[in-house]
Amino acid sequence: GAVVSQHPSRVICKSGTSVKIECRSLDFQATTMFWYRQFPKKSLMLMATSNEGSKATYEQGVEKDKFLINHASLTLSTLTVTSAHPEDSSFYICSARPDRGFFWGNQPQHFGDGTRLSIL
Amino acid sequence: AQKVTQAQTEISVVEKEDVTLDCVYETRDTTYYLFWYKQPPSGELVFLIRRNSFDEQNEISGRYSWNFQKSTSSFNFTITASQVVDSAVYFCALSDTEYGGSQGNLIFGKGTKLSVKP
Numbered sequence: 001g002a003v004v005s006q007h008p009s010r011v012i013c014k015s016g017t018s019v020k021i022e023c024r025s026l027d028f029q030a031t032t033m034f035w036y037r038q039f040p041k042k043s044l045m046l047m048a049t050s051n052e053g054s055k056a057t058y059e060q061g062v063e064k065d066k067f068l069i070n071h072a073s074l075t076l077s078t079l080t081v082t083s084a085h086p087e088d089s090s091f092y093i094c095s096a097r098p099d100r101g102f103f104w105g106n107q108p109q110h111f112g113d114g115t116r117l118s119i120l
Numbered sequence: 121a122q123k124v125t126q127a128q129t130e131i132s133v134v135e136k137e138d139v140t141l142d143c144v145y146e147t148r149d150t151t152y153y154l155f156w157y158k159q160p161p162s163g164e165l166v167f168l169i170r171r172n173s174f175d176e177q178n179e180i181s182g183r184y185s186w187n188f189q190k191s192t193s194s195f196n197f198t199i200t201a202s203q204v205v206d207s208a209v210y211f212c213a214l215s216d217t218e219y220g221g222s223q224g225n226l227i228f229g230k231g232t233k234l235s236v237k238p
Contacts, residue, residue: 034225043211043230044165091163095226106170107155108215109226113164 003027004096006112014120015086021079021115023094029074030096034109035067038091047092050077074099084119091116122147124214126229133202134237141197141232143212149173154188154195155213155226165211171195202236209233 003026011019023033031052036044048069049057056069066088068080077096081088095109123146133139145154156168169179171188179186183200199206212229 041233044228046225049225093163093165107167108153111165111167113162116163 004094004110004112006094006115008115009113010116010118012118012120013084015084017084017119019081019084019117021081021092021094021117023077023079023096023112025075025096025098025110028096028098028102028110030077031074031099032097033071033077034095034097035069035077035079036093036095038093038114040091044093047079052077081117084117086119089117089119122149122214122216122227124212124227124229126210126212126232128232129230130233130235132235132237135204136201137236138198138200139202139234139236141199141210141212141234143195143197143229145193145195145212145214147214147216149216151216153215155215156186156195156197157211157213159209159211159231161208168197199234202234204236204238207234207236 005024005026007022013019033050035047035050037047038044046059047062047067048059050069050071052071052074058064066082068082071077091114093114094112097109125144127142131139152173154171158166158168169186176188176190185198187196195212209231211231213226215226
């Protein structure tokens with residue numbers, strides 16, 4: 001089945017550090033990937049839609065200069081949290097939407113296992 | 121606008137009890153897809169089921185069953201004879217398309233935290 005690898009699974013770092021999270025589709029191509037953020041005991045909130053070869057589309061209220069997204073290939077999107085502060089601590093989940101022609105099973109998006117980011 | 125409502129924030133049951141998680145959705149699309157995901161404490165999202173808007177048949181998978189009713193825009197999820205391992209947050213989600221057109225965005229409900237006590 002479709003697999004999405006998200007790395008790292010957990011990050012603890014000091015305030016002011018920039019943190020990069022990778023999202024890879026392992027057995028399919030994904031022109032479109034999504035980045036979600038989940039606060040404790042809250043639902044998943046879509047942050048941005050990542051499009052290979054073009055700029056990401058950010059949801060209202062998400063700072064594009066704070067959350068840099070790069071989708072440089074059909075299997076890799078990265079989210080960089082720049083100059084992270086404690087309020088950026090959260091659970092970040094990516095998902096990838098298989099391109100037409102690839103098997104996608106029952107889901108429009110396949111999720112990574114998430115990255116738990118803790119900023120001290 | 122699309123919206124998913126899970127009115128139950130938290131539910132606590134004792135093992136072997138049956139429990140139903142409610143999900144009500146709003147959409148103007150005639151073709152849409154409904155999903156349930158399980159999120160255990162470890163955080164990953166586990167896909168449980170997909171249902172398209174043209175298929176109102178109820179589905180049973182082991183101890184899990186789903187009741188889809190277009191008339192009330194509901195897609196409820198029942199766990200029979202609950203077990204401690206069922207403890208998790210359960211999300212209902214709505215998507216407007218499989219492919220093409222829009223991005224196939226998933227609209228999530230706020231989730232229901234289920235605690236099953238031994």
